[in-house]
Amino acid sequence: TAGITQAPTSQILAAGRSMTLRCTQDMRHNAMYWYRQDLGLGLRLIHYSNTAGTTGKGEVPDGYSVSRANTDDFPLTLASAVPSQTSVYFCASSDAAGGPDEQFFGPGTRLTVL
Amino acid sequence: KNQVEQSPQSLIILEGKNCTLQCNYTVSPFSNLRWYKQDTGRGPVSLTIMTFSENTKSNGRYTATLDADTKQSSLHITASQLSDSASYICVVNGSASKIIFGSGTRLSIRP
Numbered sequence: 001t002a003g004i005t006q007a008p009t010s011q012i013l014a015a016g017r018s019m020t021l022r023c024t025q026d027m028r029h030n031a032m033y034w035y036r037q038d039l040g041l042g043l044r045l046i047h048y049s050n051t052a053g054t055t056g057k058g059e060v061p062d063g064y065s066v067s068r069a070n071t072d073d074f075p076l077t078l079a080s081a082v083p084s085q086t087s088v089y090f091c092a093s094s095d096a097a098g099g100p101d102e103q104f105f106g107p108g109t110r111l112t113v114l
Numbered sequence: 115k116n117q118v119e120q121s122p123q124s125l126i127i128l129e130g131k132n133c134t135l136q137c138n139y140t141v142s143p144f145s146n147l148r149w150y151k152q153d154t155g156r157g158p159v160s161l162t163i164m165t166f167s168e169n170t171k172s173n174g175r176y177t178a179t180l181d182a183d184t185k186q187s188s189l190h191i192t193a194s195q196l197s198d199s200a201s202y203i204c205v206v207n208g209s210a211s212k213i214i215f216g217s218g219t220r221l222s223i224r225p
Contacts, residue, residue: 035215042203042215043203043217044215045213102148103158103160105159107156
């Protein structure tokens with residue numbers, strides 16, 4: 001079982017360009033999440049989806065958008081990238097939103113915006 | 115404000131030694147607390163979960179404790195191995211799906 005995969009592994013992007021980070025899980029989890037991880041800070045929630053067809057804003061949603069057309073996929077889009085969006089992005093999924101369920105994380109996408 | 119603070123920020127110990135990582139939180143109400151291990155270049159992986167009624171839980175050489183009264187948790191690693199080198203993240207789950215991540219402790223094990 002692959003679990004949760006992300007693509008690309010890393011990317012260098014010019015400021016002002018758009019980009020979509022891909023995330024796919026094969027565990028049939030209902031909930032999915034996007035986080036960014038910056039040096040010295042904890043993982044910060046960007047957007048989440050409790051179930052297919054619904055999305056919500058996390059702690060740092062500005063500049064990002066998501067969609068959840070089906071259970072497996074949860075892409076994150078940067079419409080017009082800025083240098084402050086340079087970070088490592090992690091996608092995660094869990095069986096149910098909230099509660100004690102473990103979140104399973106992908107391997108991350110390292111994004112550099114120049 | 116809901117916060118999760120971890121200490122120390124970084125720690126270097128010799129292989130075979132024990133160590134204890136600390137996590138203090140102000141998240142209220144409290145649902146559960148997880149410790150995750152994050153290897154370099156990888157996503158976090160859950161080590162253990164603690165609920166309000168649990169004081170101690172072990173996972174191999176890892177032992178987590180929780181004091182819900184003082185809002186403190188610790189992760190004790192016994193007989194450290196080189197593969198224990200990683201960041202350890204404390205995550206507290208509050209109400210209404212509120213999940214707060216600590217910034218982690220970076221542990222380095224030296225041979």
